[in-house]
Amino acid sequence: AQKVTQAQTEISVVEKEDVTLDCVYETRDTTYYLFWYKQPPSGELVFLIRRNSFDEQNEISGRYSWNFQKSTSSFNFTITASQVVDSAVYFCALSVYNQGGKLIFGQGTELSVKP
Amino acid sequence: GAGVSQSPRYKVAKRGQDVALRCDPISGHVSLFWYQQALGQGPEFLTYFQNEAQLDKSGLPSDRFFAERPEGSVSTLKIQRTQQEDSAVYLCASSPQGLAGSSYNEQFFGPGTRLTVL
Numbered sequence: 290a291q292k293v294t295q296a297q298t299e300i301s302v303v304e305k306e307d308v309t310l311d312c313v314y315e316t317r318d319t320t321y322y323l324f325w326y327k328q329p330p331s332g333e334l335v336f337l338i339r340r341n342s343f344d345e346q347n348e349i350s351g352r353y354s355w356n357f358q359k360s361t362s363s364f365n366f367t368i369t370a371s372q373v374v375d376s377a378v379y380f381c382a383l384s385v386y387n388q389g390g391k392l393i394f395g396q397g398t399e400l401s402v403k404p
Numbered sequence: 405g406a407g408v409s410q411s412p413r414y415k416v417a418k419r420g421q422d423v424a425l426r427c428d429p430i431s432g433h434v435s436l437f438w439y440q441q442a443l444g445q446g447p448e449f450l451t452y453f454q455n456e457a458q459l460d461k462s463g464l465p466s467d468r469f470f471a472e473r474p475e476g477s478v479s480t481l482k483i484q485r486t487q488q489e490d491s492a493v494y495l496c497a498s499s500p501q502g503l504a505g506s507s508y509n510e511q512f513f514g515p516g517t518r519l520t521v522l
Contacts, residue, residue: 295446332515332516333513334497334513336511336512339510380446389435390511391452397446
C-alpha cells in the first residue's frame, strides 16, 4: 500500500524566515511520481512541482526548493525568505506508475506567515 | 483558457436526499478524477475516468456514490440518500494524457463543491 505522511500539521513563521515542510512517503513500486500542491484559502489546489522516482536532483524555483532523497523516502519543500502570500495549506502527494494517475495525499501542513 | 469548473459551489442537503455534483474539465483533457476532502484532511481519491470509461472506482465509499462521464467531458458525481458523514468538499481534477501514462501528469483542480448534510 502507498502512504504519504506530513508530520507537521501547522507551522507559523515570521515573514522573511526560511521554512521547510516535511514529506515522507511509502511505496514498494519502483516507478512513481511525487508532487507538491498549494491550497490557498480560496480552496483550489495549485500544482507546484513534480519529480519522478529516477530523478533525485534537487530543484530550485525562485524562493522554492525541493529536496528528494530516496534513501529516506522523503521529498521536503523549503521556502526561503517566506512572505505573507505563502500562507496556505501545502500537500505532498504520490502517484504510482500504471495506476491511472490517482494521487495519494498527505494530511497537509498549514503554513502561516505573519508580517 | 478556462480552468476546471464545478457546480454548485455549495450544497446543503437534508439527510436522505440525493445530490448531484457537476464537473467541467479543461477542454481536451482525457483524464478526470474525483476526490473527497474532509475538513482538515488531505483529499482522498474516489474515482477516475479516462474519456468516458470509468477505470477505477476503488475509492467510492459505498454504493450510494455513483459517478459518470457519458460523453467523455462533463462528469457528474451523484450521492444517494446522503448521510452526515458525506459532508466534505468534493474536488474534481483533470489532466492531459502523458507519455508515461496519467501517473506523470499534473492534475488541474477545480474549486470544489462544499457539501453539508444536515
